[in-house]
């Protein structure tokens with residue numbers, strides 16, 4: 282029989298008596314909680330998912346979430362008072378000495394509360410959590426594909442949204458709205474809509490600037506579907522752009538393909554970054570690729586895998602990662618092309634799709 286998600290986490294958490302996923306109040310919620318419990322609904326503030334070494338899953342939640350909790354995985358314990366909550370924590374960790382936490386996704390106060398309540402030694406289980414959640418199962422891949430289809434459809438509609446004089450904020454709002462209309466359950470992150478010289482800032486926040494002929498228009502956007510994220514970027518032009526941006530576009534396109542071709546099960550993640558970086562650094566745009574090539578994508582849009590030139594990660598079948606090289610020219614503009622990619626046995630599959638060739642509207 283196939284292992285449950287909790288059993289897979291327990292197997293990755295060698296040497297620990299339990300792994301505790303401890304939600305605090307919003308925004309200190311750990312997506313690993315939903316990964317393990319597979320809840321369709323609920324906000325689960327102050328709830329815990331506790332995986333013991335044998336792979337059993339105990340879910341401690343408030344009466345507010347009881348109905349959602351019982352529809353998901355694990356043995357559900359419902360508390361009304363704080364004292365009851367503490368009692369369930371003690372019971373779930375009975376006999377446990379060394380307990381792991383997802384330290385990158387958990388509030389310090391939540392860790393301290395469990396440590397004192399159950400009198401356990403705290404360890405870092407974040408590597409075990411990441412090793413588990415970054416290898417996607419069939420249903421996770423299906424949800425991600427759906428999220429990617431929605432954002433790809435919106436990408437195809439971009440040329441129709443770019444008319445002279447439209448503002449960055451207006452196009453971002455239209456794209457967000459279309460993602461919801463197409464079945465998305467919310468943005469994966471705040472949409473980046475950057476026109477003209479603004480596009481040279483990789484994490485630009487859309488403003489009131491109105492597009493002019495000759496401007497680049499860079500859009501980085503994604504939706505959630507069943508809690509899973511898509512992430513894609515396209516750069517198009519309104520009218521003929523400055524020649525330097527046309528040349529930069531051709532280089533980014535080549536760099537994305539060079540990196541993408543390094544993606545496969547068993548390959549070092551850094552090989553993709555280095556291949557893309559070589560294309561850019563061998564061009565007139567040397568040094569203008571100022572971030573890493575990619576990152577893991579899951580319930581969190583930046584999840585667990587860093588595709589940088591220093592990454593130690595070895596790619597595995599079922600990893601979902603972005604491929605997103607860029608060239609940034611302050612005062613002129615920037616180009617980025619990004620797809621969400623699924624690592625397969627012999628290569629990778631782009632889950633987002635929209636013509637990557639230079640598009641002049």
Ligand SMILES: [Mn+2]
Pocket residue numbers: 512513603605619
């Ligand atoms: Mn990205």
